[in-house]
Amino acid sequence: MLRRLHPIAGAIGFLTIATFWTSTVLVEIFGDAAAILTVKTAILWGLLVLIPALATTGATGFRLAGPVATGFAAAKRRRMPLIAANGIILLVPSAVCLQQLAAAGDFGATFLVLQAVELLAGAANLALMGLNMRDGLRMTRHRRHPKEA
Numbered sequence: 001m002l003r004r005l006h007p008i009a010g011a012i013g014f015l016t017i018a019t020f021w022t023s024t025v026l027v028e029i030f031g032d033a034a035a036i037l038t039v040k041t042a043i044l045w046g047l048l049v050l051i052p053a054l055a056t057t058g059a060t061g062f063r064l065a066g067p068v069a070t071g072f073a074a075a076k077r078r079r080m081p082l083i084a085a086n087g088i089i090l091l092v093p094s095a096v097c098l099q100q101l102a103a104a105g106d107f108g109a110t111f112l113v114l115q116a117v118e119l120l121a122g123a124a125n126l127a128l129m130g131l132n133m134r135d136g137l138r139m140t141r142h143r144r145h146p147k148e149a
Contacts, residue, residue, distance in 0.1 A: 072136070
């Protein structure tokens with residue numbers, strides 16, 4: 001069951017962050033203040049999907065890797081604290097603050113700087129999660145197609 005749950009939860013997390021990121025860029029380019037507020041509010045609600053998905057991905061990943069991770073599993077394990085810290089320290093607080101600023105109609109310098117930080121941190125998490133997905137696929141490819149002697 002963990003072997004099925006882990007990639008599903010990881011994909012949900014990755015796609016949720018990608019949706020947040022893409023929606024933010026598009027609404028900043030093409031949207032008005034009301035559209036920005038709608039996206040920022042939707043992102044807050046989306047955290048109810050994202051946080052459990054990422055927690056499930058991390059927990060199942062640690063269980064699947066075992067007590068001593070090697071190879072691709074070790075690489076994935078090294079990236080996870082960066083992904084988690086980025087989310088906890090930058091992304092979640094930024095999402096909350098940006099929604100509050102948008103609700104107040106404050107799209108000034110603070111909003112713009114915070115938006116830039118959020119987009120950079122989101123892109124970094126997408127890149128790190130993409131590397132983890134790549135390594136996970138490599139791991140399952142080796143398991144499904146063992147090398148012949």
